[in-house]
Amino acid sequence: MQVMVDLCVVPLGVGVSVSPQVAACQRVIQASGLNYRMHAYGTNIEGPWDEVMAVVKRCHEVVHEMGAPRITSTLRVGTRIDRAQSMDDKVASVEALLKE
Amino acid sequence: MQVMVDLCVVPLGVGVSVSPQVAACQRVIQASGLNYRMHAYGTNIEGPWDEVMAVVKRCHEVVHEMGAPRITSTLRVGTRIDRAQSMDDKVASVEALLKE
Amino acid sequence: MQVMVDLCVVPLGVGVSVSPQVAACQRVIQASGLNYRMHAYGTNIEGPWDEVMAVVKRCHEVVHEMGAPRITSTLRVGTRIDRAQSMDDKVASVEALLKE
Amino acid sequence: MQVMVDLCVVPLGVGVSVSPQVAACQRVIQASGLNYRMHAYGTNIEGPWDEVMAVVKRCHEVVHEMGAPRITSTLRVGTRIDRAQSMDDKVASVEALLKE
Numbered sequence: 001m002q003v004m005v006d007l008c009v010v011p012l013g014v015g016v017s018v019s020p021q022v023a024a025c026q027r028v029i030q031a032s033g034l035n036y037r038m039h040a041y042g043t044n045i046e047g048p049w050d051e052v053m054a055v056v057k058r059c060h061e062v063v064h065e066m067g068a069p070r071i072t073s074t075l076r077v078g079t080r081i082d083r084a085q086s087m088d089d090k091v092a093s094v095e096a097l098l099k100e
Numbered sequence: 101m102q103v104m105v106d107l108c109v110v111p112l113g114v115g116v117s118v119s120p121q122v123a124a125c126q127r128v129i130q131a132s133g134l135n136y137r138m139h140a141y142g143t144n145i146e147g148p149w150d151e152v153m154a155v156v157k158r159c160h161e162v163v164h165e166m167g168a169p170r171i172t173s174t175l176r177v178g179t180r181i182d183r184a185q186s187m188d189d190k191v192a193s194v195e196a197l198l199k200e
Numbered sequence: 201m202q203v204m205v206d207l208c209v210v211p212l213g214v215g216v217s218v219s220p221q222v223a224a225c226q227r228v229i230q231a232s233g234l235n236y237r238m239h240a241y242g243t244n245i246e247g248p249w250d251e252v253m254a255v256v257k258r259c260h261e262v263v264h265e266m267g268a269p270r271i272t273s274t275l276r277v278g279t280r281i282d283r284a285q286s287m288d289d290k291v292a293s294v295e296a297l298l299k300e
Numbered sequence: 301m302q303v304m305v306d307l308c309v310v311p312l313g314v315g316v317s318v319s320p321q322v323a324a325c326q327r328v329i330q331a332s333g334l335n336y337r338m339h340a341y342g343t344n345i346e347g348p349w350d351e352v353m354a355v356v357k358r359c360h361e362v363v364h365e366m367g368a369p370r371i372t373s374t375l376r377v378g379t380r381i382d383r384a385q386s387m388d389d390k391v392a393s394v395e396a397l398l399k400e
Contacts, residue, residue: 001160001161004340004341005341006308006340008272010272016213019394019397022394023394023397026394037339038391038394039344039391040344040391041305041306041344041376042341060103060177069180069181069216070182070216071180074177075174075175076308076342076374077156077174078173079164080169087340087341090341094322097319097323098326098327104241105241106239106242110372112312112315112316116280119290119293120297123297126294126298139287141204141287142241172310187239190240191239194219194222194223198223201357201360249357253353269380270381272376272378273378274374274375274377275377277373278373279360
């Protein structure tokens with residue numbers, strides 16, 4: 001089962017700037033070899049369910065290892081079995097409609 | 101690593117009523133033996149990370165098996181390593197403050 | 201337009217315990233007179249769109265006034281125009297299926 | 301109060317493809333004049349709280365007018381009072397750390 005997620009990891013108890021923890025998660029995501037795209041409020045990641053969810057878990061582990069006592073993340077989790085659809089496909093289908 | 105999630109599974113392409121699919125997910129959650137509590141816009145589930153995430157995956161599988169071609173879920177995912185805190189603890193600590 | 205939301209307010213830069221801020225939001229919600237129900241990872245609130253969203257805004261204002269420099273909240277936002285459905289209705293329809 | 305949101309609008313009861321409704325929301329967002337950026341699982345929007353939330357409401361209204369009987373959206377809602385930070389600033393601060 002393929003999945004596309006949108007992940008936003010929020011460490012608590014580390015002060016007001018969370019960019020070091022977000023950058024650490026980006027390194028975890030990059031190292032996974034999965035397709036991803038960061039935006040200003042999260043990161044899209046696509047791939048096989050178990051691989052994507054292993055990345056989410058690894059992000060929590062790494063951010064705790066950096067010293068964050070507490071983390072609250074949000075995830076959107078999309079699966080479909082009618083056809084394959086990549087992140088690029090989703091954006092392209094909306095952009096095509098916007099050009100009409 | 102213990103985790104508390106708040107899960108809301110939304111099947112697409114099955115019409116406007118999604119309660120059969122939500123009920124099927126509740127059965128998956130019940131069968132897991134994990135602590136959980138349903139509310140009007142999702143379900144809190146707590147337990148070991150891998151067990152909780154296996155339940156989330158099984159919910160997607162079951163809802164697809166019921167015929168939903170597409171699913172979009174949302175998850176809040178909370179972990180903390182400073183101390184144990186159950187769903188009941190979280191509610192109780194807020195309610196104690198409200199009674200002051 | 202009636203709306204049902206599920207709101208989880210997360211203050212950043214205030215340390216690891218966020219229950220004082222969550223309790224302050226509960227007071228804002230209570231004072232609104234809207235129907236609501238707190239759970240372990242957020243609060244369901246239902247009512248007219250503008251009233252519910254005014255409560256969400258007031259929660260951010262109050263938590264900033266308490267000293268939080270930064271807040272990241274998550275909201276699920278449900279509207280339907282085919283029929284009225286309360287928080288109790290949603291839970292009851294799933295529970296009825298679970299008893300079959 | 302400035303806000304940055306990440307909005308994902310999900311119409312129910314319209315079948316499996318939701319790109320026409322997503323495109324309609326993009327038109328609402330474009331027409332607002334606010335800064336925004338679409339990604340594969342939502343759209344970042346930034347600006348004054350009331351203007352951004354008016355766009356969210358208008359998206360629900362427009363998607364209902366297109367015939368969707370039910371909508372469930374998810375929003376991340378970020379505010380900060382310590383300093384101004386745009387969508388571009390957030391991405392740039394993470395990317396700077398990744399280049400170190």
